[in-house]
Amino acid sequence: MTALADGWVVAKRNLIKIKRVPDLLIFSTIQPIMFVLLFAYVFGGAIAVPGLNYREFLMAGIFTQTVAFGSAITGMGLAEDMTKGIIDRFRSLPMSRGAVLVGRTTSDLINNVLVVAIMAVCGVIVGWRTHTDVLDVVGGFLLLFLFGYAMSWISATIGLSVRSVEVAQSAGFIWMFPLTFLSNAFVPTDTLPKVLQYVADWNPISAVVAALRDLWGNSPEGTAAGSGWPMEHPVAYSLITIAVILAVFVPLSIRAYRRAASR
Structure with a gap:
């Protein structure tokens, strides 16, 4: 409970930063809105989705891409705190060591909620x-x-x-782009070459996108919906993937925090 209480204090500190520097929220919202408009009005007319308006097919992919890309803020924020010595100040206070990680991830979750809410309005438009x-x-x-x-x-x-914000930014995005675009986020996977289609259907991004389309009634017809167990059970596969990510990376983050704080 101490970690959660202290984590909320750290989360509020990060949220106050967004309030004082609203550019952070503005620019994290502009990019996904640009993707919505670009794909809806520029590429949308050239992409056919069986039994579905492309704009309805698109939004689940844009939402998922946004929260995936938005996660990079966590790494950059922690790297910035490390370089500025703020973590050393936290270590000198009577607070749980896990509070920094809990607070950072919680504040970025709230930021995602705000960005997705704005995007949802754009999507309806x-x-x-x-x-x-x-x-x-x-x-x-x-x-x-x-x-x-x-x-x-x-x-x-x-x-x-890593040891700098610039490296954290590059490392946070470099693996995210292929993961996002080699998926069903923007095009049905049955349009891909056979090998890439198999990879895309098992991609966790594809599972989340397919789950959202099923839950929102935006799924395409036939093979355009994907194939294989993940695409047939996207909600279950998504939850399994999320559980595995948390089971692996929460301990790794805690260990990396202890190692970084002792440098």
Whole structure:
């Protein structure tokens, strides 16, 4: 309980930073909105999705990409705190050592909620609609945020393992781009070469995107929905993936924090 209470204090400190520097929220929102407009109005007319308006197909992918890319903020924030000596100040206080990681990931989760809320409004404006009941819609957003939270722990491990903010930024994005684009986020996987199609169908990003489309009633027809066990059970596969990420990277982040704080 001490770690959670202290973690909330650290989270509030990070959220106050967003309040005082609103550019952080503004620019983290502009990029996903640009992706929505670009794919909806520039590429959307050239991409056919069986039985579905492309804009409804697109939004689950954009939401998932946004929280995945947004997780990089965790690593950069921790790397910045390390270089500025703030972590040393925290160590001198009577607070739980886990509070820094809990607070950082919690504040970035709240930031994701704000960004996704703005994006949802943008999506409705361009034509995105859900076709299921309220519980399924809410369940989709909860799954999305849980995935974003798990990805933040990967980013935390990266941010605590490097020695500068610039490296944390590069290392946080360099693996995210192929993971996101080699998926069903923007195009059906049945349009890919056979080998890439298999990889994309087992990609955790694809599972989360497919789960959101199922929960929101935005799934395409036939083979465009993907194949294999992950695409047939996207919610279950997504939850398994999230559990594995947390089980692996929470301990790794804690160990990386202890090692970095002792440097």
